[in-house]
Amino acid sequence: MIQNSIKAAxxxxxxxxxxxxxxxxxxxxxxxxFQTDVQYYNTDTIIGAPIVPEKVLMNGFANINxxxxxxxxxxxxxxxxxxxxxxxxxxxxxxxxxRFATFTKDNLTVTAGNFYEQFGSGLILRSFEERTLGIDxxxxxxxxxxxPISGIYLKGFIAKQRFFFGQGEGIVRGFDGEINIxxxxxxLAQAKLKVIVGGSFVSKxxxxxxxxxxxxxxxxxxxxxxxxxxxxxxxxxxxxxxxxDPSIFNNFIYKDGNATLLGISYSQKGLGxxxxxxxxxxxxxxxxxxxxxxxxxxxxxxxLTKQHSYNLxxxxxxxxxxxxxxxxxxxxxxxxxxxxxxxxGKYGTTINVNYSExxxxxxxxxxxxxxxxxxxxxxxxxxFFKIGNRVFFKDxxxxxxxxxxxxxxxxxxxxxxxxxxxxxxxxPGEPMVYSNIAVADITYKLNASNAIRLEVEGLFTxxxxxxxxxxxxxxxxxxxxxxxxLDQYNxxxxxxxKQIHYFTGNITxxxxxxxxSIGYGRQRAGLLCIGGVCRIVPASNGxxxxxxxxx
Amino acid sequence: xKKIISLLxxxxxxxxxACDKVKSPYNELEVPPVxxxxxxxxxxxxxxxxxxxxxxxxxxxxxxxxKLLKQARPGRVVAIGVHVTNQFAAPGSGIxxxxxxxxxxxxxxxxxKVSLLGLPTGMVNRKKVGAVYNIPYTQWGAxxxxxxxxxxxxxxxxxxSYEAATRTVTATVTSEFLTxxxxxxxxxxxxxxxxxxHAQKDQLIPSPSNDSDYVHEHVLRGSLNSVFGEQLNNAPxxxxxxxxxxxxxVLSAAWREKKCQIVAFIYDEATKEVIxxxxxxxxx
Numbered sequence: 001m002i003q004n005s006i007k008a009a010x011x012x013x014x015x016x017x018x019x020x021x022x023x024x025x026x027x028x029x030x031x032x033x034f035q036t037d038v039q040y041y042n043t044d045t046i047i048g049a050p051i052v053p054e055k056v057l058m059n060g061f062a063n064i065n066x067x068x069x070x071x072x073x074x075x076x077x078x079x080x081x082x083x084x085x086x087x088x089x090x091x092x093x094x095x096x097x098x099r100f101a102t103f104t105k106d107n108l109t110v111t112a113g114n115f116y117e118q119f120g121s122g123l124i125l126r127s128f129e130e131r132t133l134g135i136d137x138x139x140x141x142x143x144x145x146x147x148p149i150s151g152i153y154l155k156g157f158i159a160k161q162r163f164f165f166g167q168g169e170g171i172v173r174g175f176d177g178e179i180n181i182x183x184x185x186x187x188l189a190q191a192k193l194k195v196i197v198g199g200s201f202v203s204k205x206x207x208x209x210x211x212x213x214x215x216x217x218x219x220x221x222x223x224x225x226x227x228x229x230x231x232x233x234x235x236x237x238x239x240x241x242x243x244x245d246p247s248i249f250n251n252f253i254y255k256d257g258n259a260t261l262l263g264i265s266y267s268q269k270g271l272g273x274x275x276x277x278x279x280x281x282x283x284x285x286x287x288x289x290x291x292x293x294x295x296x297x298x299x300x301x302x303x304l305t306k307q308h309s310y311n312l313x314x315x316x317x318x319x320x321x322x323x324x325x326x327x328x329x330x331x332x333x334x335x336x337x338x339x340x341x342x343x344x345g346k347y348g349t350t351i352n353v354n355y356s357e358x359x360x361x362x363x364x365x366x367x368x369x370x371x372x373x374x375x376x377x378x379x380x381x382x383x384f385f386k387i388g389n390r391v392f393f394k395d396x397x398x399x400x401x402x403x404x405x406x407x408x409x410x411x412x413x414x415x416x417x418x419x420x421x422x423x424x425x426x427x428p429g430e431p432m433v434y435s436n437i438a439v440a441d442i443t444y445k446l447n448a449s450n451a452i453r454l455e456v457e458g459l460f461t462x463x464x465x466x467x468x469x470x471x472x473x474x475x476x477x478x479x480x481x482x483x484x485x486l487d488q489y490n491x492x493x494x495x496x497x498k499q500i501h502y503f504t505g506n507i508t509x510x511x512x513x514x515x516x517s518i519g520y521g522r523q524r525a526g527l528l529c530i531g532g533v534c535r536i537v538p539a540s541n542g543x544x545x546x547x548x549x550x551x
Numbered sequence: 552x553k554k555i556i557s558l559l560x561x562x563x564x565x566x567x568x569a570c571d572k573v574k575s576p577y578n579e580l581e582v583p584p585v586x587x588x589x590x591x592x593x594x595x596x597x598x599x600x601x602x603x604x605x606x607x608x609x610x611x612x613x614x615x616x617x618k619l620l621k622q623a624r625p626g627r628v629v630a631i632g633v634h635v636t637n638q639f640a641a642p643g644s645g646i647x648x649x650x651x652x653x654x655x656x657x658x659x660x661x662x663x664k665v666s667l668l669g670l671p672t673g674m675v676n677r678k679k680v681g682a683v684y685n686i687p688y689t690q691w692g693a694x695x696x697x698x699x700x701x702x703x704x705x706x707x708x709x710x711x712s713y714e715a716a717t718r719t720v721t722a723t724v725t726s727e728f729l730t731x732x733x734x735x736x737x738x739x740x741x742x743x744x745x746x747x748x749h750a751q752k753d754q755l756i757p758s759p760s761n762d763s764d765y766v767h768e769h770v771l772r773g774s775l776n777s778v779f780g781e782q783l784n785n786a787p788x789x790x791x792x793x794x795x796x797x798x799x800x801v802l803s804a805a806w807r808e809k810k811c812q813i814v815a816f817i818y819d820e821a822t823k824e825v826i827x828x829x830x831x832x833x834x835x
Contacts, residue, residue, distance in 0.1 A: 089667055092682060166681065203570060209693035212619045214579045220570035243570050246577075248689055251612070251754070254577060290687040292669060373755055375612060376577050422758050428608050429752075429759030 028068025033513075033550035035131075036060035039084055044541035047500060047522055050085065057084045061097070061131075073101035086528075086537040087134045088293065090164040097165065098138055109145040114138045117157065118300075119176040119200040120225045123259045123283070124240045126300035127161070133528065133535045135294045138162040139172065151183030161287045161296050168296040170206040170287030194229040200240075202298060204287045213252070213376050219245045221257075221285060221299075237262045240283070240299075246376070247289035250282055250324055253379025257282035259301065270336040277329050278304045281361055281382055284323035294533060303532025304328040305356040305395055310413060310439045311470045311488065312459040315524070317419040317433060319358065319393045321532035327387050330356040347403035355396045360388030360423075391432070394418035411441035421464060425527060435461035449478040460492075467492025482508040488524060517546040593729060595703040597695050598816050598828040600631045600674045601688070602665045604639025605767070606647055608754035613671035613688035614768065620692055627699050629814055629828040630769045631743055635660040639670050646750035646763055655741070656771050658778045663823075676825040677818060684823075704730050705817050707829035718802045720833045722775060722813045726783055728792040735820040736788070739780030740798055742833070743769045745810045772811070775800045783817065808833050 037059045041052040058081050065074030076098035083091040100113035116138060119125040129136045141159025148154070155176045160167040178198035182188045203220040223240030238261045246252040259280045266273040285299040301321040305328065308314040334352045337344035363372055363380040370377045397415035404410060415437045421430035436459070443453045455472035469491055474484040488502040504521025525539035601617060603610040617630045634640040634651035642650045660666050663674060663684040672685045675694040680686060686694055708725040726738055751765035774780075775798035783794045802808055809832075816828040 089664070090682060209696075210689065211623050211692040211696055212579070212616075213577050214573050216571035216573050218571045243572055248687060252689070254573060254575075290689045292687070371755055372757075375615070378575075426608070428754070429761070 026068065028066055028071075030064065030066050031551060032062060032064040033548070034060075034062040035548040036079075036546070037084060038545045039540070040543040041085065042541040044522065044539070046497075047502070047539040047541065048525060049539040049541050052085060054082055057082055059084050059087065059091070059131075063098075070104040071101075072103070073099075075099040083134075085540050086535065088164070088295075091134065093165070095165045097136065097162065107147045109143075111143040111145075111157075114140050114162070115143050115157070115159075117143065117155070117174070119155075119174065119202065120198055120223065120238050120240075121261055122300035122302070123238055123261060124200045124221050124223045124285075124299055125172075125174050125176075125202045127298075128300070130530055130533070133294060133530055133533055135297075135533065136162055137295075137297050140167060149184070151180045153178045153180070161298070163288075163296060168287045168291070170204045170296070172202065172204050172287050172298055174200065174202040176200040192230060194227075196227040197225070199224045202285075204285075204298060206287065206289060213246075215246060215289065216244050219243060219285075232266055232268050234265045234267075235263070242283060242285060245282075245285065245289070247284060247286060248292060249284040249286065251373050251379065252375040253282070253373060253377060255282050255379045257285075259283040261302075270338070272332075272334045274332040275330070276304050276332075277327075278302075279327045279361065279384070280321070280323060281325050281384075282323075282379070294535060301532065303529075304330045305358065305393060305532070306330075306332070306354045306397060307531065308397075308415070310437075310441070310455065310457060311472060311486065312457045312468055313397075313413075313415055313417075313437050313439070315488075315526055315528075316459055316465075316468060317417060317424075317435060318527055318529035318534065319395075319419070319532065320424055320527065320529055320534040322358075322360075322392060322423065325361040325363070325382070325388075326358050326392055327361055328356060328358040328393075330354070345402055345404065349400065349402040352399040352401075353397075354399075357394045358392040360390035360392060362386035362388050390420070390423070391418060392420045392423050407445045409443040409445075411439075413437075413439040413441065431463050433461055433463040435459055435463075451476045451478070465490055465493050465498070480510055482506075482510075484508075486521075513550040515546075515548045517544075519544040519546075593703050593706040594627065595699055595701060595826075596627055596629050596828045597698045598629050598631070598674075598676050598814075598825045599691055599695070600633055600659075600665075600677070601671065601769075602633050602635055602660065602673050603671050604634050604636055605649070605651060605750060605765075606641075606643055606752050607639035607670045608752040608760050610639070610671040611751060611753045611755070611762070611765070613673065616688045616691060617768075620695055623692070624695060624699060628695065629816070629830045631741065631771050631814060632767065632769045633659060633665075633673075633771050635666045636670065646761060649749055651767070651770055653771060653773060655774050655778055662778075676828075677823045679822065679824070702729075703827060704728065704732060705736075705827040707815050707817065707827055709813055709815055709829055709831035711813055711831055711833050711835075713808060713834050715808075718804070718808065719799055720802060720808070720811070720813065721797060721799045722815070722831075723795060723797045724813075724815045725793060725795045726815075726817055726827075728788040729790055731787065731789040733787045734822075735785075736783045736817050736826070737780045737820050738776070738783050738794070738796060738815060738817050739778075740775040740796075741814045742772045742775060742800060742802075742806075743812050743814055743830075744772050744806050745769055745812065747810075769812075772803070772806055773800065775813070780818075782820070802833075 040056050060079045061076055063076045075096050078097040079094045080091040098114045102111040116127045127137050127139045139159035143157035146154045158173045160171055181195040201222045203218055205218050208215040208217050221242035225238035227236040240259050242257040244254040244256055246254050261278050263276045280301055286296045287298055288296045301323055303319055303321045305319045332354045337349045339348035362383045365372055366378045366381055373379050395417045399413045401411045417435050419433040421427045421433055439457045441455050445451045453474040457470040459468040470488045472486045476482045485505045491499055493499045502522040502524045504519055506519040508517040520543050523540040526537055527534045528537045601613050621628045633656040635656050640652050642648050665685050668685055671688055674684045675686050675691050676698055706727045710723045712721045724740055745768050747767040747770055749767055751762045752760050753762040756762055811833040812830050814830045816825045818825045
């Protein structure tokens, strides 16, 4: 960590030295942003909140970037004293988690230091930061981007991945090429048919130090993608393939992996239709075969299910992508009934219907003497076009948004879900959960700057923790103040002592780019998921303070 | 354009051909011949503590790894299975109506914070790697080899006697240093039980993933000299330093004395790193 800090300090000095020597009319610009989250933890044995010896924990960071013409450099200082509950305790202490310098000359962009990168939809490579999930798999090395002519984009890098304040053991190498046919000439730019084609290759190196098994040290993955648009229709697809990559995540099987993503969309005024299909087969790809949690992920496997925003739907049974294998389908239709009609009302009514279904892939034993997924074997065989019997998740939902008058706006939401607790949350033997969730979201605008919003929610199920109710009341005094109270109540829990209220209150003050938020209450233990990637959140009770700012 | 396509083709061919496609058999286990003279020359033995739970569906993989490592490096591995956490080791309904957890195991887990990052995981000679003591089970082999390449710095001899009437085991542990060392060293003496047939969750078995015929090995039962043992030396040691300690423990009625073993290890008080380990049956 000390070595890292020294490097970052040298980087910063270089940046500011550059400012000094270039103290001419164009001094460049410095921008940055800051955020800190602090929590004071109470003891709460009722909800099973772990005892926090420090009482107060804090996560914080500040980005400082300098830009001048085609040059940019920056650092991110991070502080975990100690990391908030639910974040990996290896985020500990202070340090520079990110530092970089980049410049562009004659269509060639050179980056040295840390960078984020994505090839295609991320099935083969996505290096990103998602603070809420504690994910930062930033690459650290050298990257080149080159556009030899308009419409052709080439990228290549060799780097290691961030692992808390250090680096993972493996080395990641990647190359990506993309051709945007319509950018190749002015004539093609006018064409109604738009075509983008791309291809990637990513490999990782990690030494084999296993004394029992032969492990591949260089694991390669390649893929291609295509996006075709014609008028209101768009079709896009991507396929990636990975050679044997036994890891702790796939139970050390030697089967090759692959992933396919296909999407078709139609869009016109008042109507949008999206259809999607996805198949993942043994595609956990990490730069360290022993990495667990959300660490050292090279690729990103998005969930092809609706990303719910209402409290109970988003927090009780959220779906997480299954890198070891899943087949999913999703259909989404959004239609706006015209305004000034009997059905549409004065302001129009929007209806969003969404359905998704996720199954296991077909899996068959490789031979009579090997059980399914047996470590240090090929694991299983899978027919690409067969769907496994095991259901992971089903979700039918409908959302109706209608502005009734200048003062009243309502959203009604209903979802019916099937959720496999065994697979998604890793609770073997738990029964499948069948649930219905209903939400009424009503906003009353008192005047131009004052509004009250009420969210009433109910989750009904006979399995797992039983029925839940949630009530959110939010008062906004624009543009600075917002006050909200929320109660989640597990009134239907079959164990009476677990029929608990999870009450929280929150006050937020915003002025320009400064935001201060203070909250108090209970946090339920569960999963927090964003885009199909989840982290476990332990129960907690206490006072939270969140401050963010930018310049 | 043609040049670019040619260049791309060359790049893709080169990169894919540089990948390592491993073909069956994947096992490269080479069991070295047992060298009886080696065991007589006081070699270094390595302590592997497997943090586990009977309701942890991935934990059988770590137990299998220990079995393989014992085959690969015979006589060099001393293993302990420490059952911890409410989530994975607390008694559950039906066939999981047993509690393998111990106050000793909980205390160790609380000190070394092993289970914080999930199970299975463990420690190899209690070596601290970066900020943590956990080492994923897939890396135990690599650390084991690193340790056994070093000459032994100490040697442990255990002599047990068992009194059936009182179910009391008396262990006489002689710790002999083989080289000059300046640190403070402590001796811990634990008792473990092998071959306990009891249910285990196993991810490899279709849901509800119950393996009712599972056999739990080297289950930690307790200590003969507290959680962190007894200090051996007050001054630097050398190749003539030797310490003999005697401890007794009454075996619980539930423990089968013929399946119990005494495990002893010497560790550096400052770093907690184990320098030598040994095990011996309660009844030979």
